[in-house]
Amino acid sequence: MTRPVIVPFFISHQGCPHRCVFCDQERIAGRTGGLPTAAEIHSAVKAFGRGRPVEAAFYGGTFTSLPRSEQERLLTALQPLRHDGSVRSVRLSTRPDALDAETAGFLKSMGVASVELGVQSMDDRVLAASGRGHSAADTVRAFEVLRREGIAAGAQLMPGLPGDSRERSLDSLTRIFDLKPVSLRIYPTLVVAGTRLAELWAEGSYTPLTLADAVPLCADMLLACKRAGVPVIRLGLQPTDILERSVLAGPWHPALRQLVEGELWYRLLERLTAGLAAGTEVSVACAPARISDVVGQRRANLSRLLERRGTVITGVAGCPAAAPDTLTLTHAGGTVAGGLTD
Ligand code: SF4
Structure with missing residues (x-):
């Protein structure tokens, strides 16, 4: 079957009631702005897809923390496109604690086939130090409700968060494998201007991974994923002008994955x-x-x-x-x- 073209819709901080210490979505994703209208969704699918099957993807923010009326509006806009075959699948990203059984059922009813969870770590000490506002148990529950609905679940991990260590990062990965993710994204933590992490770094209470630390650690993680048969669909943030201008410290490299594969x-x-x-x-x-x-x-x-x-x-x-x-x-x-x- 032809692989679908991914048509991304960035919803930035929309819907997110949190401010994780590392996060400035505008700089990290390089996007700002509000939620797309139905007309914008339709024209993006037509323009990107050009007759090829499309996967519509809502990235950034916390989709399931949006008001339900907004979630319905966005997903309803896709239904005619699903029915005429121009949209083959729908994916979105969200936080582990923003998903319960009822929400997973709603997503299923609207044709969402996969959800990426911002897990970041499976260590509660790291999650607390990073201001995530959820626990590893929330991640386990989120995987479970998605599994019951037959929605594929992927995970994002962020080695190098406050309180993290090489052992804790590898242990998080092992615990994620137990939950049977369909894919992983690995984003070593960067210090981005304007975040709480930048303040912690400036005052000396947070030390990021260096590139020399991150490459062997990510190589260990990537090898473990290959052995476990879990595809790593992204390693390192997508380079954008705004991100490159905003990174103050940490293992930034525009071709991190190539360094890690080379290792x-x-x-x-x-x-x-x-x-x-x-x-x-x-x-x-x-x-x-x-x-x-x-x-x-x-x-x-x-x-x-x-x-x-x-x-x-x-x-x-x-x-x-x-x-x-x-x-x-x-x-x-x-x-x-x-x-x-x-
Ligand atoms: S939950 Fe996601 S979007 Fe919200 S502050 Fe944290 S990282 Fe950023």
Whole structure:
């Protein structure tokens, strides 16, 4: 089946009664403004979809904290488009404590197929220090009511929040796997101007992750997701001009995912070259789409391997028959193969 085109509607802070310490939706999502009208929804679906099936997605804010009349208005606008086939599915994001059984039933009746929950952490100490205003138990309940309605549930996690640690981030991930999410987004915490977190950082009571901390941590998380079969549909915030101007501190990088994927490939290269004498020349084969991640940004993986191990990578070649997450290394002493999840 053709993958639907995602038509996003950003509802920003609309509906959100909270101010989490890290949040300034306008800067983070790069969008401001009110809720779309029915006419705006219809024209966006037609303009983006251009005859292709569409997934309408309400991002940002807390959809199910909007007044019910507004939720109805937005979802009702989509019904004719669902019936004529131009909208194939509807997704939205919300907070775990803004979903009860009745609300999940309402979403189901309006054709919502998937909900992304802003989980952020499964550690109550981290949630409290971050001003989230909900607990890990709320997340467990939200997954349960969505599961009962047959609505797919995804989760967002934010390693590096106040009170967080590497162990707590990894433990949150394990606890989320128990809830069987269909997808994950991982957003390492950034200090954004104008937020409470920026004040905490300025007064010295919050220390964000550095990029050097975040890359190996996110690599551990991504590897765990690959092993658990949970797709990570986003890693790191979408770069926008307003976000780049507003980040004061933290592990910001416009291509964070590529750094993290590169870290996983470096670990595999290290593992497969263990025991080779310094100066050994090795050629590498991988799936063509993986070459740039295997090589790393600015050939970082090759120079790191040379520096640490003395191994000389003579070339990285694309092999259409290679499985996506595997490498084959050939050197004078023979051939060795392995995969990221081995
Ligand atoms: S619940 Fe979401 S939209 Fe509301 S303040 Fe927190 S992060 Fe921002």
